[in-house]
Amino acid sequence: MSSTLPAPTPTRRLRMPSFGVQVLLGLVLGVVLGLVARSMGPDGVSATGEVDPNWLTETLTTVGGTFVTLLKAVVPALVFLAIVASIANLRDVAGAARLAWKTLAWFAGTALIAVSIGITLGLVLQPGSRTSVSADAASEPASSGSWLDFLNGLVPANVLGLQASGGDDGSVALSFNVLQILVVAIAVGIATLKVGEAAEPFLVVVRSALAVVQKALWWVILLAPVATVGLLGKAVATYGWDALGSLGVFTGAIYAGLLLVLLVVYPVLLRVNGLSVRQFFSGAWPAISLAFVSRSSVGTMPVTESVTERNLGVPRAYSSFAVPLGATTKMDGCASIYPAISAIFVAQFFGVDLAVTDYLLIVVVSVIGSAATAGVTGATVMLTLTLSTLGLPLEGVGLLLAIDPILDMGRTAVNVTGQALVPTLVAKREGILDHEVYDAPRTGGWVRAAAVEEDRPSATVSTVSTGPSLEPSARV
Template sequence: MSTSSETSAKTSRIPRVPFWAQILLGLVLGVLLGWIAKSGDVSWLVTTLGKIGELFVQLLKLAVAPLVFFAIVVSITNLRQVNNAARLATRTLLWFMITSLIAVAIGMAIGLLTNPGSGTGLTPADGSKPDHAGTWIDFLTGIIPTNIVTPFTELQVLQIVFMAAVVGIAALQLGEKAEPVLKISRSALELLQKALWWVIRLAPLGTLGLIGNAIATYGWNLIGKYATFTVDIYVGCALVMFGVYPLLLATVAKVNPLQFFRGAWPAIQLAFVSRSSVGTMPVTQKVTERLGVPKEYASFAVPFGSTTKMDGCASIYPALAAIFIAQIFDVHLSIADYVLIAFVSVIGSAATAGLTGATVMLTLTLSTLGLPLAGVGLLMAIDPILDMMRTATNVAGQVVVPILVSAKEKILDRDAYTRATSISIGDDGTAAAADEAEQKVAVPATAAG
């Protein structure tokens, strides 16, 4: 017995490496290996780093389609447990649009002030405009799928959201008759979240591969050419996350913004390193509930926000990227074009739907404006660097909006908000309280509540 106790004591004294430190270590090693592969022309190392990063992204994408579908279905049906459900849903969508408009305005303002694409001297292999420039009508009609299989096989996330919304609303109308289907949906959602958590635990290795491959393939010179654009993205996201959100919390919700960051930081941090809003969703919901948002409402707002609330990827980024690419190709953007950017950014947020990267949103914006699609390839090299800050901003907004709505509806537990502490993320995918009083309590990280 004593030997067992001593062994247990020794094991407990082994320091646990925080998840953020694991990510940082992966980042540093990735930079080092990428530099070695580039400077030494080590082809096998370049291939290995590329495969590691590619497999990590594939694993993340594998769960996206079913996770988005079941999360939306369950989140909509959870509204039956909430008083004034229609009012809450409407207010949530309204605040999604308001904050997205603010974010896209900030992105356009920064782009016009800094002119990130002017004088770069870049000459893409194909700078011609696309043969067919998509319009907002093409965008809206593209929401409706032609069949129920293709959106899942081709990862048409916007169409998946549409189908899930239809199923969720129909289930609300059917009431108890739909309960068997809902039980399966809740179980499937929990299974997918558990599996996705295992993938997220591989984020340090994935970061090593993604960053290492970017440096080994493109080198530091390419990243240096985009320094202004990268800084613009980080500044724009920082203005929204540390300026707009605290201002709204202080003036609309009338709560302490510093307390918000104290409670929400684990989700923001995980979003930064994982680059996935959907992957962060379980932790996002947990911190939202700890900040005083009723569990029944949080189980709707957070999953829904994780697939449609993208201030970083769908507002700041496409606005800045459109200006950047237009300047590279010397294309003049009119006032109507800027209005169209704002429209696509607000309506098209669901197109990014928690995926790592915002390529879908950028392609949509460029094709709608008639800008060269070669610009998408120009930004792929530095996308991992940009996406960390974009996703952190996305998740921060996904926590802010439920707090704003709850405060306006007078259902926010202000005492819980004041008491909210940070949480730590366990190895088994649970979110545990970080304060001493709750250190031993583990809470299952499920988006369905």
């Protein structure tokens, strides 16, 4: 007598929502917890007169701050290795010099459009004349930018671009200058091209190290949905809606400019070049969403490079050069729209009349001064650079600092979108864009499925690897 055992019922694994959905859930939860933390009020006032945040605000600050600290920890190695490897890869690209110059030209061209939109909105909306912010909030920032700082920053103090500062308690804090790291990396990359065959062992080490750093950064990136809760929650708990109310017109002008660039200028450029707008944004969405949360173009760089190549069809040999360069110098949000509207706001607030030459100076600073923000990261540096060039009072920066984290989310998202857009447009115009990859259906994950990558036809330029891309179709 034989008996047949029933086939085991396959267990269904719980499928996590896509990364984009997780980030959106984090945004909602962050706002809710931020409002709860703000309603709880502070725990008290310390002996020095400082407000002691409650436990929920402190927790949100710690969660968000830890994520940002982890991102910053890998930035120096990431920038150096990515730039060196990408420059070395350009030797395998036909017409590399032409690609480099066209990339820089597109960076400048789109920045010119963005700053023009910012100036127009500033003049039309008059944010400095329509604000209830108190003049008592005016104060000079702790750090500022100038052309002299920019020029001095070009000279590396050491090969790692590290700087040390001593505290009052005898402690020593280390920081890094991205601009100096960029200069050193470009010099080393060009040197490897000149050395030739003898530099191959060095490049093997660089590419291996880049792969390790990208893997470590990938683990950090997976924490982004949780970090979203902390970053946004802390912003809401700390600033609430009071500052937004007094600077409502200014905030609206900034986001109107960002949306015009993101949803009008970029789509028009895509359509003019015969590319699908939907395919671009669906392909670039993982990088855009991470940029919105992390507020770091450099921290988002590996994801930007991954989606640019694997979702948008830009050859790796070119994208590995254009994206790292853009992450440090291509900032339509931070270096074009924001300083243009902010400078007009400060001028209107303090009753300073700007001449036509002043508006032209804003354009010049925005188009060619983006690199200055790489030396000391943050849009505040670009704003102080613009104000000092125009001779406007730097105290105006203090008026805007209260809502800077809220604005920085949108600014960084636009920055990263432009950093993915320009390589795509240049690749399309040069005839090296893989249209099969660009037009392929999206899987809904971080990048397209690995199976598609295996069937991908050879590109017209060499796709020398600079290390593995971020995991395909990854889920948290």
